Structures are given as C-alpha cells and as structure tokens.
Amino acid sequence: MSQHxxxxxxxxxxxxxxxxxxxEATVARLPEYLRALHNLAESGHETxxxxxxxxxxxxxxxxxxxxxxxxxxxxxxxxxxDVALLVDQIEYVLGLTQRRAVALVGVGNLGHALAGYDGFxxxxxxIAALLDADPSRVGEEINGLVVRHVDELPRxxxxxxxxxGVIATPARAAQAVADQLVAVGVTSILNFAPCxxxxxxxxxxxxxxxxxxxxxxxxxxxxxxxxxxxxxxGGSALTALPGGLAVxxxxxxxxx
Amino acid sequence: MSQHxxxxxxxxxxxxxxxxxxxEATVARLPEYLRALHNLAESGHETxxxxxxxxxxxxxxxxxxxxxxxxxxxxxxxxxxDVALLVDQIEYVLGLTQRRAVALVGVGNLGHALAGYDGFxxxxxxIAALLDADPSRVGEEINGLVVRHVDELPRxxxxxxxxxGVIATPARAAQAVADQLVAVGVTSILNFAPCxxxxxxxxxxxxxxxxxxxxxxxxxxxxxxxxxxxxxxGGSALTALPGGLAVxxxxxxxxx
DNA sequence: CGCGATTTGTGCACGTCTTCACAAGCGCCT
DNA sequence: AGGCGCTTGTGAAGACGTGCACAAATCGCG
Numbered sequence: 001m002s003q004h005x006x007x008x009x010x011x012x013x014x015x016x017x018x019x020x021x022x023x024e025a026t027v028a029r030l031p032e033y034l035r036a037l038h039n040l041a042e043s044g045h046e047t048x049x050x051x052x053x054x055x056x057x058x059x060x061x062x063x064x065x066x067x068x069x070x071x072x073x074x075x076x077x078x079x080x081x082d083v084a085l086l087v088d089q090i091e092y093v094l095g096l097t098q099r100r101a102v103a104l105v106g107v108g109n110l111g112h113a114l115a116g117y118d119g120f121x122x123x124x125x126x127i128a129a130l131l132d133a134d135p136s137r138v139g140e141e142i143n144g145l146v147v148r149h150v151d152e153l154p155r156x157x158x159x160x161x162x163x164x165g166v167i168a169t170p171a172r173a174a175q176a177v178a179d180q181l182v183a184v185g186v187t188s189i190l191n192f193a194p195c196x197x198x199x200x201x202x203x204x205x206x207x208x209x210x211x212x213x214x215x216x217x218x219x220x221x222x223x224x225x226x227x228x229x230x231x232x233x234g235g236s237a238l239t240a241l242p243g244g245l246a247v248x249x250x251x252x253x254x255x256x
Numbered sequence: 257m258s259q260h261x262x263x264x265x266x267x268x269x270x271x272x273x274x275x276x277x278x279x280e281a282t283v284a285r286l287p288e289y290l291r292a293l294h295n296l297a298e299s300g301h302e303t304x305x306x307x308x309x310x311x312x313x314x315x316x317x318x319x320x321x322x323x324x325x326x327x328x329x330x331x332x333x334x335x336x337x338d339v340a341l342l343v344d345q346i347e348y349v350l351g352l353t354q355r356r357a358v359a360l361v362g363v364g365n366l367g368h369a370l371a372g373y374d375g376f377x378x379x380x381x382x383i384a385a386l387l388d389a390d391p392s393r394v395g396e397e398i399n400g401l402v403v404r405h406v407d408e409l410p411r412x413x414x415x416x417x418x419x420x421g422v423i424a425t426p427a428r429a430a431q432a433v434a435d436q437l438v439a440v441g442v443t444s445i446l447n448f449a450p451c452x453x454x455x456x457x458x459x460x461x462x463x464x465x466x467x468x469x470x471x472x473x474x475x476x477x478x479x480x481x482x483x484x485x486x487x488x489x490g491g492s493a494l495t496a497l498p499g500g501l502a503v504x505x506x507x508x509x510x511x512x
Numbered sequence: 513c514g515c516g517a518t519t520t521g522t523g524c525a526c527g528t529c530t531t532c533a534c535a536a537g538c539g540c541c542t
Numbered sequence: 543a544g545g546c547g548c549t550t551g552t553g554a555a556g557a558c559g560t561g562c563a564c565a566a567a568t569c570g571c572g
Binding site for chain 1 (some may be wrong): 264275277278283284287288290291292307312313314349350351352356358365366368369370372373375376378379380381388418419422433443444445446450451452456460464465466467468469470471472473474475476477478479481511
Binding site for chain 3 (some may be wrong): 023024026060062065066076077078079185
C-alpha cells in the first residue's frame with residue numbers, strides 16, 4: 001500500500017506528509033466544513049470567504065479561520081478560500097483520500113439502518129462486512145452484502161484491511177465484540193451500544209448514544225420550563241413563547 | 257398533568273424547583289452517570305464511591321465529584337453516594353420525572369430504526385408520533401404506531417404535548433421540517449440530517465451525524481499511520497502493535 | 513468516647529478553546 | 543503605479559474545563 005499522494009499544496013515546497021497535530025476541537029469541526037464545502041462546490045462556488053463558509057457550517061468566522069490556519073495557509077487575503085483546494089486539503093488531513101473499509105457488527109434494528117445508510121459511501125467510507133452473532137441473521141443479505149458470523153472476523157480482516165469497526169450490538173455484547181475487533185488489529189471503534197468499552201492504549205473509541213442526546217435536550221427543556229415559571233429572575237434571554245409561528249432567518253440557510 | 261413532585265432532597269429545606277445552571281460539559285455527562293447508576297442498582301449496590309461510579313462511567317473520579325457537587329451535596333463522606341437517591345436527583349435535574357413525548361419525523365432507513373429503538377422507552381421518553389412526507393409511507397404501522405403525514409403535525413401537537421422533535425429526513429427536507437416543528441411550539445430538536453438548521457432563539461438543536469463520527473476516527477487513524485511511518489519523532493505514546501491480543505482494562509477512553 | 517480509615521467536596525493551578533481586534537497581504541480600479 | 547477596500551491569519555485576553563491535592567466530614571472499632 002503506497003501512501004496516497006498529497007493532493008493539495010500545488011506549488012508549496014516543504015514537509016509533505018507530516019500531519020500537524022490539530023486541536024481535538026478543530027478535528028471535530030473539519031468534517032462539518034467539508035460537508036459545507038461540498039455543498040458550495042455543487043452550487044458552483046469556486047471561492048468562499050471565511051464568513052460564508054462559517055455560516056454554512058454553523059460556526060463563528062473567527063473560529064473557522066483559526067481552524068483552517070492550523071492546516072496551513074490555504075486562503076487568499078482579500079479573496080477567500082479556493083473551494084476545491086480546501087476540499088482536497090481537508091480530505092487529505094482527515095485521511096479520506098483512501099476509501100476506508102468499515103466492519104459493522106450487529107445488524108439488529110440500528111445496524112440494519114446503518115448498513116443501508118448512504119451517507120457512508122458518499123463520504124469516504126465503504127462498508128466491507130456485516131457481522132452478527134445471531135445464527136438466524138447470518139446469511140441474510142442487506143444492501144448487497146451477506147451477513148456473516150462474528151467469529152469470521154479474523155477471516156474478514158484477512159480479506160480486507162478493516163480500518164474502523166462499528167458496534168451496533170446490545171450493550172451486553174459490546175465489550176466482547178470490541179475485544180474481538182481489537183484482536184484482529186482494528187484501532188478505531190465507533191460504539192453505538194450504551195456502555196463504556198475498555199480497550200488497550202492506542203485504540204480510539206467514539207461513542208454515540210441516542211438516548212443521551214435526548215436526555216441532554218430534556219435537561220434544557222426542563223430548564224426553559226422552570227425559567228418561564230419563575231419570571232422574577234432577571235434574564236431577557238428567552239423571549240420565545242410557543243405557538244408564535246416564528247420562522248427562522250437568523251442564520252444564512254444552507255444552499256443545497 | 258401536575259408537575260411531578262421533586263423526588264430527591266428528602267430532608268433538605270430550601271429552594272425546591274430552582275435548577276442550578278450546570279456547566280454544559282457536566283450536563284453532557286449526567287446521562288452517562290445515570291446509566292451507570294441504573295446498572296449498579298440492578299446489580300444490587302446500594303451505595304457507590306466516586307471512584308466506583310467514575311470507572312463505571314468511564315471518567316475521572318475528580319471530575320465526577322465536581323460534576324455531582326454542582327447539583328448539591330448528595331454524597332456521604334467516608335461512605336459514598338446512595339445509588340437510589342442519586343438516580344432520583346439526576347433524573348429530576350434532567351427533567352426525566354415526566355416521560356417526555358417525542359415526535360419522529362422521517363421514517364426512512366434511519367427513522368425506522370429509531371422508531372424501534374427500545375433505548376428510548378427505557379430512558380424516560382415515549383415516541384408519541386411518527387410522521388413522514390411521503391404519502392406511500394403514511395399509514396404504515398411501525399412498533400404499534402401508525403405513520404401519519406407530516407402536515408398533520410399541528411393536530412398531533414394538539415393531541416399531546418410534544419417535548420422534542422427528532423428529524424431523520426434527508427438533508428434537503430430537514431429545514432422545512434424544523435420550521436414546522438418550531439411552528440407548533442417544539443423547542444428542542446434532535447437532528448440526524450447532515451445539514452445546519454437555523455431556528456429562532458430559544459430553540460435548542462443537537463446534531464448527530466454518523467458520517468462525521470467516522471471521519472473523526474479516520475483522522476486519528478490517518479495520524480496513527482503517519483506516526484508509525486515516521487519512527488523518528490520522539491513520542492513513546494503508541495506502543496500498540498496489532499495482533500497482540502491485548503485485552504481491556506486500561507479504561508482510557510477517548511474524550512468527547 | 514476517641515481515633516484512624518475512608519471518602520467527599522473544593523481551592524487552585526494548568527491547559528484548552530473561544531473570541532476580539534487588528535496588522536499584513538492581495539486584488540482591483542483609477 | 544499607487545491607493546483603497548476587502549479578507550485572511552494571528553496575538554492576546556478571557557472563558558471554560560480538567561485534575562491534583564488536601565481539608566472537612568463521616569463511619570466503625572476498640
């Protein structure tokens with residue numbers, strides 16, 4: 001596997017493959033910038049200002065400029081950023097120039113949906129294998145892929161270089177699956193099971209828990225309710241009364 | 257629908273319903289503590305130390321103590337925290353004492369999975385309505401609920417107090433759905449569509465983008481690869497070689 | 513009743529992230 | 543060629559989050 005060629009930085013001399021170590025907060029925003037840039041490119045924009053891109057991505061323009069400055073100077077003062085160039089840059093930094101293979105374990109309710117999610121294919125990933133521990137699910141075909149038994153993981157890993165493992169099993173099975181993924185060399189795991197995984201150092205785990213997101217919203221909902229119940233407290237922050245037909249316009253809507 | 261009685265703080269005199277305004281980072285962790293506490297309660301623990309709860313939730317014990325201290329003193333020095341009491345407290349703060357009604361818009365691939373996700377019912381939420389704009393999907397029954405047309409949203413909202421709207425539509429439809437939700441008084445939205453929503457002030461939006469999570473993992477994967485390719489750089493950070501059957505216990509998870 | 517073991521709650525220092533504000537640089541127009 | 547308006551890139555300050563380390567508080571035991 002030869003390293004993919006660095007696509008951006010056309011005339012720029014200097015260290016080529018050295019990845020700057022970006023702040024974690026910046027890394028978390030780059031994908032959002034990338035999505036906004038793709039939209040802009042589709043709608044014909046060749047360049048974009050930090051202001052324009054920031055509002056398309058839903059962030060502050062100063063933050064965006066600082067984020068982009070961490071990957072180098074790819075803007076032109078007085079003009080803005082070249083959309084195509086920036087896309088290449090961000091895709092390179094995120095490691096999306098190679099289409100990474102994803103193994104999805106657990107094809108229950110959620111796993112089914114993930115297997116059919118077209119947002120993966122369009123954004124640099126390819127579901128390379130579907131696995132499940134339930135023999136009655138093995139053999140089922142989803143989106144052109146046949147579900148295999150999770151014990152075949154070593155064979156699957158031998159066939160293709162699995163870059164990322166996705167766990168969509170019940171919580172009680174998640175740790176065992178994680179151990180199996182680690183055992184075959186997977187060092188990045190996306191965990192949808194509501195539990196904490198313990199993994200050896202060097203393995204990254206990101207967790208997505210749908211119920212947690214709802215609970216966070218519930219907190220704010222609860223707080224809003226308790227505030228409107230006590231009008232004494234001084235804030236002029238919330239003016240929103242329900243039913244007000246208030247329609248948007250606050251932020252530049254995105255151009256699809 | 258009377259306000260549920262504040263369950264915790266049994267002997268405590270003072271302001272009853274006043275919600276302390278917690279740091280956002282703390283709020284984001286409370287649901288995780290809550291889940292860990294439920295597990296502990298099921299396995300028979302009556303009390304738990306900050307150390308124990310912290311490791312069950314995958315965080316530092318000092319951080320956990322500071323988080324809990326924000327909601328008041330509910331621990332006993334030398335002993336730990338009363339599990340049941342803490343559960344009540346956190347559920348109260350998160351506003352989970354009332355089972356909140358959720359309207360789910362978009363019953364495609366992902367929406368289907370969400371409609372069947374049992375993690376909602378078990379954690380303080382109830383899917384009150386399924387909606388979709390596609391007439392061919394209207395009428396379909398999922399998990400005992402019939403899909404209704406999204407234009408019926410005002411009627412749905414009149415029937416039940418919708419606390420939270422979940423958007424699981426394609427990106428191009430998401431803004432319109434958000435506007436409709438806001439128009440019927442929804443002030444909390446969980447958005448699965450890969451786009452930025454603009455909403456009036458006072459409305460909370462949380463976004464979950466599966467592809468973004470993968471891209472963040474991809475970045476770290478890319479970085480790990482570029483580091484092992486350049487062994488010169490001084491870090492002793494990564495010692496992990498694949499294939500090593502290294503099992504668990506480190507507890508280092510990735511930060512959010 | 514007092515003492516030691518244990519665990520919480522928190523002051524403090526440190527690092528990270530955000531935001532402002534502005535100098536430096538670029539292109540365009542005259 | 544020169545000046546002017548626009549936009550990037552960044553220093554500095556402030557807000558926020560984290561983790562250490564320890565005092566205060568509680569329980570159990572002799």
